[in-house]
Amino acid sequence: EVQLLESGGGLAQPGGSLRLSCAASGFTFSGFAMSWVRQAPGKGLEWVSAVSGSGGNTYYADSVKGRFTISRDNSKNTLYLQMNSLRAEDTAVYYCAKGYGDYGLSPCDYWGQGSLVTVSS
Amino acid sequence: QSALTQPPSASGSPGQSVTISCTGASSDVGGYNYVSWYQQHPGKAPKLMIYEVSKRPSGVPDRFSGSKSGNTASLTVSGLQAEDEADYYCSSYAGSNNFVVIFGGGTKLTVL
Numbered sequence: 001e002v003q004l005l006e007s008g009g010g011l012a013q014p015g016g017s018l019r020l021s022c023a024a025s026g027f028t029f030s031g032f033a034m035s036w037v038r039q040a041p042g043k044g045l046e047w048v049s050a051v052s053g054s055g056g057n058t059y060y061a062d063s064v065k066g067r068f069t070i071s072r073d074n075s076k077n078t079l080y081l082q083m084n085s086l087r088a089e090d091t092a093v094y095y096c097a098k099g100y101g102d103y104g105l106s107p108c109d110y111w112g113q114g115s116l117v118t119v120s121s
Numbered sequence: 122q123s124a125l126t127q128p129p130s131a132s133g134s135p136g137q138s139v140t141i142s143c144t145g146a147s148s149d150v151g152g153y154n155y156v157s158w159y160q161q162h163p164g165k166a167p168k169l170m171i172y173e174v175s176k177r178p179s180g181v182p183d184r185f186s187g188s189k190s191g192n193t194a195s196l197t198v199s200g201l202q203a204e205d206e207a208d209y210y211c212s213s214y215a216g217s218n219n220f221v222v223i224f225g226g227g228t229k230l231t232v233l
Contacts (some may be wrong), residue, residue, distance in 0.1 A: 006148040035222075038169075045167065045210050046157070047222040059202075061221055062122070099171060105214055105222055109178055111166035 004028040004096045004111040009115030012086050020115055022079040022096030030054065030074040033099030033106045036081045038092035039114075048094070049081065053102040064090075080097075086119045124216045125150065125225035133201045141228045143194040143211030149223060151192035155214040158187055158196045160206045161227075170209075171196060197232070206232045208212040 008020040022034070035050040049070040058070050069082040076090045079096055093114040099106030133139040135177040139154040143150065143158075149159040152155055169178050171187035174194065184199045194213070198205055 032231070044208075044227040045161075045212075045224045047212065047224060050222070059221060095166060100169070100178070105154075105220055107169055107172040107212070108159075108167075109169045109172075111168070113166055 002077065004070060004098060004110060004112035006094065006096050006115035009094065009117045011118045011120065013121050014087060016086050016119070017082070017084045018086065018117060020081040020083070020094055020117070022081075022095075022112060023079045024079065024098070025098075026048060026063060029077040031102060033102055033104050034068045034079045034095075035069075035097045035099060035106075035108055036079075037093070037097055037108065037111075038062045038090075038117075040089075040092040043092075046060055046092070048100070050104045050106075051079070051103040053099075056102045059104050066076075070096070086117075088119050091117060091119045122149065122221060122223050125211055125213060125223055127209075127211060127225035127228045129226070130229045132233055133198075133230050134233045135203065137201050138197060138199045139201060139230065140195050140197045141209055141211075143196070143213075143225050145192050145194075145213055145215075145223075147192060149192075149213045149215035150189065150194050151229065153214040154189070156187065156189060156194040157212045158185075158214065159210045160205075160207045161210065167210065177179065193202055196207065201232050203232050
């Protein structure tokens, strides 16, 4: 059974940093792309970032480029999202999602339950 | 890249069919056969319903179908059931030399 468990969310100050982690199990982690997708309270889905199965290719939304870094440790079956220079508009539930295939922008066939990030002073 | 355009709401009675549209541009929906549709029930994580325009992941009922014409993709739900009431989001590849994924604003499907 595929399981994705996010952690690391919480309250951060504007300009601050947080690192999200997503522990994966139930599939061959290195064989699939992984993504982060966020959802602001009461709003729609927004794609944030994706990484290929090997970690060699990364992709970012313009809204987070230069501030967020996606990475993965295939030896630990874990996906990360380092978030720096946080802004109030980054407040959202962040979902970790497994790609349907290996290519970086694969559609997401399994999703975690989400981790809430709140950016406020 | 701008968000894809979806109607904010759609509705139908049990047993009827409903179609939700997703309009983009030649740089996203019209340019690639990489349109996906997600279903999201309140307080739950999204679920992949359609990928690559018209393909269904295993376990998704064949009542759900996808298509595309030009810059507009569509999700059709046939034989509406109460459990189909949810938010539906389309997404697509976008860009040329810098690929990203963009989502639509979402459509609230109500089963009357």
